[in-house]
Amino acid sequence: MPVMPVVVAALVGLLLAASVAAVLYPRPAPVVARDVAWIAGSTDVRTQEGAVYASYLRRHRLHRLVGGLVGVSVAVVVGLSTYQTVGFSIGERNPLGDVLFLGIAGVVVGSLSAETYRIARPSGRLRASLEPHRPAARPGVVRAARVCASLAAALGAADLLLGEATAPTATALVLGALVVGVSELTLRAVRTRPRPGLSGRAAVVDDRIRAFASTVVAWLELSIALLVLAWATSALPADGSGAVGSALTVVEVALVVAAFVALHRASPRPSRRWDAGAPSATADVMRDAR
Numbered sequence: 001m002p003v004m005p006v007v008v009a010a011l012v013g014l015l016l017a018a019s020v021a022a023v024l025y026p027r028p029a030p031v032v033a034r035d036v037a038w039i040a041g042s043t044d045v046r047t048q049e050g051a052v053y054a055s056y057l058r059r060h061r062l063h064r065l066v067g068g069l070v071g072v073s074v075a076v077v078v079g080l081s082t083y084q085t086v087g088f089s090i091g092e093r094n095p096l097g098d099v100l101f102l103g104i105a106g107v108v109v110g111s112l113s114a115e116t117y118r119i120a121r122p123s124g125r126l127r128a129s130l131e132p133h134r135p136a137a138r139p140g141v142v143r144a145a146r147v148c149a150s151l152a153a154a155l156g157a158a159d160l161l162l163g164e165a166t167a168p169t170a171t172a173l174v175l176g177a178l179v180v181g182v183s184e185l186t187l188r189a190v191r192t193r194p195r196p197g198l199s200g201r202a203a204v205v206d207d208r209i210r211a212f213a214s215t216v217v218a219w220l221e222l223s224i225a226l227l228v229l230a231w232a233t234s235a236l237p238a239d240g241s242g243a244v245g246s247a248l249t250v251v252e253v254a255l256v257v258a259a260f261v262a263l264h265r266a267s268p269r270p271s272r273r274w275d276a277g278a279p280s281a282t283a284d285v286m287r288d289a290r
Helices: 003-024 033-040 047-083 099-118 139-161 167-192 200-234 242-265 279-289
Strands: none
Touching: 033 047, 033 200, 047 099, 047 200, 099 167, 099 200, 099 242, 139 167, 139 200, 167 200, 200 242
């Protein structure tokens, strides 16, 4: 029996076992007082409010972690079984076997699933406020994502007309379109879901979470749109010119870097430079929220 298939099968088996363990027993970063103060925009957070914020952040981090792990695991399994290698490339292989594409897509889909879970409507009689909704945060980021997605679709159509379209690029465009579509639906649901007909402080918590959710989804949509645009750019013909080919490569790398930056902007944790001012003021909140 050839050695390579045996090695590939062993690696696939180990990876599947590790993926199952990661999904069943994930360990996202714990939510601390500083995180609650960050999403609340204040260190003056009551116990029940802190519990809501902490639960939301924990769920978001868990879904993001599991989504990324599943995406990378699927890419490694497909890459090893199809190409006998683990790939990090743009446009050269099926995106289902590309760790870069599916890793980012997994994080995006996992994060979107956290927001979708958050906006699920309970059954029974509901009480909601009739006050108008605040506009969604980051409209400029959403417009940029839509422009990038439209450019990717246009380039994909041009590749098809020029006969340069490849199966990997077409697959990336289809997967990207699905994720962008889910992002748009999630943004709409976040924007239009009923406001709680409770106290003024409950409305403040709802506004903070709604603003955070729309910000996260906007950056996630931009991240996947930039990545798909990079794949569409990779299929453009270079006309045998080294200068044109080099320019396209630079554009592809820039788009991938921008996708990582957008993904980082959607991170459910404060930056290292953020200062809560008095994090000890929320210590009791977090003790009760755990």
